[in-house]
Amino acid sequence: MKIRPLQDRILVKRIEAEEKTASGIIIPDTAKEKPMEGNVIAVGPGKQTESGNKIVPTVKDGDRVLFSKYAGTDVKIDGEEYLIMREDDILGVIEG
Amino acid sequence: MKIRPLQDRILVKRIEAEEKTASGIIIPDTAKEKPMEGNVIAVGPGKQTESGNKIVPTVKDGDRVLFSKYAGTDVKIDGEEYLIMREDDILGVIEG
Amino acid sequence: MKIRPLQDRILVKRIEAEEKTASGIIIPDTAKEKPMEGNVIAVGPGKQTESGNKIVPTVKDGDRVLFSKYAGTDVKIDGEEYLIMREDDILGVIEG
C-alpha cells in the first residue's frame, strides 16, 4: 500500500530519538518548538497557483529533513507510522 | 438522487473503522488530529481563480483518500452518510 | 416584489424539514455544522475581481442546493422567508 500526497504535501518517516543522537542532532529540552528529523518517502506534485502554475517541491524522495515538532498529521500505513505535512513545514535538508 | 459538488468541493463516502484496519491503516489513539479514509464519489469542477482560470481538482471519482478527522460537512443522501469537503482537506490518495 | 442579489450572492428559498425527509436527505442530529436544502430563486451577476473580471456563479435559478446551517441572512419578502448567501456557502447542487 502506498500514499500519494496531494498538492505540496510530503510523506515523511520520522527518525526515532536514538537514531537522532547517533546522527549528531540533539533536540534541546526546552519549552521551544522542537525540530524533528525524518526521511522523505513521497512528495506531492506541487501546489497549484492562482495563475495555473505549479510550484514543484524542492525536497525529493530519500531526503533527510528537519521539521517542527507539531508539523503535519500522523498516519499509520501497514502498521508503520508516517507524517503527512506541507512542504512549508520542512525547515531544511540534512546533508552529509 | 445525486449531489454535484460546487467549486473545489469533493463528495466522499467515509470508510468504516473496521474496514480501515483491514486495509492496513490504523488511526493512532492520540490527542492529534486523526486522518480518515474514504472513497471519492463526486468531484466539483474546480475553484475559479481571480484571473478567470479554473483549478481542476487532482482527485477523481473512485479514488481512496486520506483526510483530517474534522474535514468537511456531513450529509445524508437516501439514508447514506457522506462528507462534502474542499479538495485542500484531502491529504493524499491511497494506492495499491 | 423581487430581490436582485448583488455580486456573488444567491437568494434561496429554504425547503422545510418535512420536505427534506421526503427527498431522502436527513440531517444527522450531531454537534456538527448541519447542511440545509433549498431552491435557488435568484442569482447575482457574479463577483467582480481586482482585474476587472466577473466570476459568474455556477448555480442557476431553480437549482436545488445544499448549504451550511448558518449560511446567509434571513429576509422576509411578501410574508415569505428567504435566505441571501454567498455562492461560496453553497456546498453542492442536488440532481435527480
Added chain:
Amino acid sequence: MKIRPLQDRILVKRIEAEEKTASGIIIPDTAKEKPMEGNVIAVGPGKQTESGNKIVPTVKDGDRVLFSKYAGTDVKIDGEEYLIMREDDILGVIEG
C-alpha cells in the same frame, strides 16, 4: 449640504420600520443578523484596485437596497440620519 462617499462607499437613507411592513418585508425577531432596507442617496466612484482599475459600484442613486443590521456608520446631515456603508455590505436590490 451633501456627502460625496469615497471609494466603494454608499450613502443610504434607512427606511423606517413602519414603512418596511407596508412594503412586505418583515424582519424576523431572532438572534440572527437582521437585514435592513433603505434608499441609496449617493454612490462612491468605486474602489481602486492594486492594478489601478476602478471597480464601479453596481447600485445607483434611488435604488432600494437590503443590508445587514450592523452595516455601516450612522451620520446625521441637516438633522436627518443616514448610513455610510461599503457596497459589499449591501445584500441585494429590491425591485418592483
Added chain:
Amino acid sequence: MKIRPLQDRILVKRIEAEEKTASGIIIPDTAKEKPMEGNVIAVGPGKQTESGNKIVPTVKDGDRVLFSKYAGTDVKIDGEEYLIMREDDILGVIEG
C-alpha cells in the same frame, strides 16, 4: 513646521463639536462608532502597490471630510492637535 504624510496617509484638523452642530452634522449619542468631521491639511503621495503603481488619494487639501471616531493617531504640531489617518478611514467628503 509641517508634516508631510507618507503613503496613503492624510493629515486632518478635527472640527470641534460646537462647529459640527452649526454645520448640521450631529453625532448621535449611541454605542456605535461615531463619525467625525475635519479639514484635510496634507495628503500623502499615495500607496505604492505590489506592481509598482501608486494609488493617488482622491481627497485633497482643504476637503472637509467625515471619518470614524477611532480613526488615526493624534499628533500635536506647534501646539495644535491633528490626526494622521489612512485615506481608507475617510468615509466621505462634505460638499456645500
Added chain:
Amino acid sequence: MKIRPLQDRILVKRIEAEEKTASGIIIPDTAKEKPMEGNVIAVGPGKQTESGNKIVPTVKDGDRVLFSKYAGTDVKIDGEEYLIMREDDILGVIEG
C-alpha cells in the same frame, strides 16, 4: 559599527522628550497610541514584491519622522539606543 537594515526596514534614532517639546510637538497624555519623533539613520533597499519588483522606501537618511510609540524594535549600537521599524510604521516626515 553600522547597521544596514534589510527590506523595507528603517533605522531610527529617537529624539528625546525634552527635544520634542522644543520642536513644538507635544505628545498628548492619553490612552491613545502615541506618535514619536526621530531621525532616520539608515534605510533598507526596499521590500521585494512577489513579481520581483522592489518598493523603494520614500524616507531617506536624515529625515525627521513621526512614528507610533510601539513601532519597531530597540537596539543598542556602541552604547546608543536605536529603533528598527518597517517603513509602514512611519506616519509622516516633519519638514521645516
Added chain:
Amino acid sequence: MKIRPLQDRILVKRIEAEEKTASGIIIPDTAKEKPMEGNVIAVGPGKQTESGNKIVPTVKDGDRVLFSKYAGTDVKIDGEEYLIMREDDILGVIEG
C-alpha cells in the same frame, strides 16, 4: 553534517551574550522584544512566488545579523546550537 535551509530560511549561529557586549551591542533589559545577534551559516535558495519567480535572500553566508529574540527554531547539529529562521525575521546586517 550540514543543513541546507529550504525556501527563504536562514541558518544562523547565535553569538553569545559576552561576545555581544564586546562588539558594542547591548540588549536593553526591558519587556520589549529583544534583538539578537548571530552569524549566517547557510542561506536557502529563496521563496518561490505564485508567479514562479524566486525571491533570492539578500543576506549571505558570513553576514553578521540582528534578529528578534523569538525568531526561528533551535536546532543542535554535531553538538552545536543553531537557529533556523525566515529571512523576514532578520532586522539588519551589522557592518564594520
